[in-house]
Amino acid sequence: MDVQNVSFSYGDRLVLEDVNLTVERGAFVGLVGPNGGGKSTLIKLILGLLKPDRGEIRLFGQPLERFRAWTKIGYVSQKANSFNSGFPATVFEVVAMGLFGKMGLFKWMGKREKEKVYQTLEWVGMAEYARQPIGKLSGGQQQRVFIARALVADPELLILDEPTVGVDEQSVAQFFALLASMRRELGLTLLLVSHDIGAITSMVDRVACLNKRLHFHGDSREFAAHRDEILHRLYGHEVRVLEHNHGRAQPTRS
Ligand SMILES: Nc1ncnc2c1ncn2[C@@H]1O[C@H](COP(=O)(O)OP(=O)(O)OP(=O)(O)O)[C@@H](O)[C@H]1O
Numbered sequence: 138m139d140v141q142n143v144s145f146s147y148g149d150r151l152v153l154e155d156v157n158l159t160v161e162r163g164a165f166v167g168l169v170g171p172n173g174g175g176k177s178t179l180i181k182l183i184l185g186l187l188k189p190d191r192g193e194i195r196l197f198g199q200p201l202e203r204f205r206a207w208t209k210i211g212y213v214s215q216k217a218n219s220f221n222s223g224f225p226a227t228v229f230e231v232v233a234m235g236l237f238g239k240m241g242l243f244k245w246m247g248k249r250e251k252e253k254v255y256q257t258l259e260w261v262g263m264a265e266y267a268r269q270p271i272g273k274l275s276g277g278q279q280q281r282v283f284i285a286r287a288l289v290a291d292p293e294l295l296i297l298d299e300p301t302v303g304v305d306e307q308s309v310a311q312f313f314a315l316l317a318s319m320r321r322e323l324g325l326t327l328l329l330v331s332h333d334i335g336a337i338t339s340m341v342d343r344v345a346c347l348n349k350r351l352h353f354h355g356d357s358r359e360f361a362a363h364r365d366e367i368l369h370r371l372y373g374h375e376v377r378v379l380e381h382n383h384g385r386a387q388p389t390r391s
Pocket residue numbers: 147152170171172173174175176177178179
């Protein structure tokens with residue numbers, strides 16, 4: 138995936154300015170930045186939901202306008218784990234929705250597709266919940282189901298927008314373990330948007346810091362070595378990174 142010299146405004150409000158970001162196949166890239174820094178906007182541009190004012194985006198080598206292989210991309214949105222308890226779909230149905238792109242909306246599901254749904258649920262440790270209503274699960278469990286939905290069509294690139302917001306700490310730790318095994322066993326390319334800078338540096342191999350412009354993009358070890366200076370540039374004030382006992386960290390104003 139390649140973002141080249143991309144700028145974007147909502148009306149006359151410039152949100153992204155001359156952004157360049159390359160994600161190599163098999164990489165795990167963490168995209169961090171302050172609220173309103175343009176992370177979700179960049180993801181929407183990559184998914185073709187918005188059109189850049191300037192610059193070009195290429196997916197799997199193809200310009201976005203000509204790209205059609207959307208099943209190669211899995212996406213878990215920010216609000217994925219906030220279904221209310223009355224939402225009328227089972228875990229199985231939610232994951233099956235992830236196959237519609239491949240099957241066409243009106244085809245009946247065959248045995249193969251059903252097996253694929255169960256296999257993917259097993260993969261994320263949620264098979265035993267298949268018949269339960271999605272709204273009855275905890276935030277962490279719902280998040281696993283939405284990852285299964287994104288994975289069921291065998292994507293090559295998985296984009297996760299703030300996937301740990303509203304999820305309890307234990308589930309966050311399990312979630313990062315799941316990401317690591319997905320990457321190892323499925324060979325996925327991962328782009329993870331997160332505020333959790335401590336987790337980012339320990340999990341990903343590249344870090345991209347966005348606040349309208351891309352203030353840093355490089356190796357996570359290089360990021361860790363210059364973290365305070367980069368975060369100062371990114372947030373425009375002193376940032377204290379709180380280390381939790383499980384090694385994750387959050388930026389706060391000091
Ligand atoms: N549809 C929209 N119309 C107008 N302005 C928007 C729209 N969506 C976002 N913005 C503004 O664009 C800026 C960037 O928003 P964006 O959601 O991309 O940032 P973000 O880095 O993802 O923030 P957060 O971490 O809070 O999700 C913000 O100032 C936001 O208020």
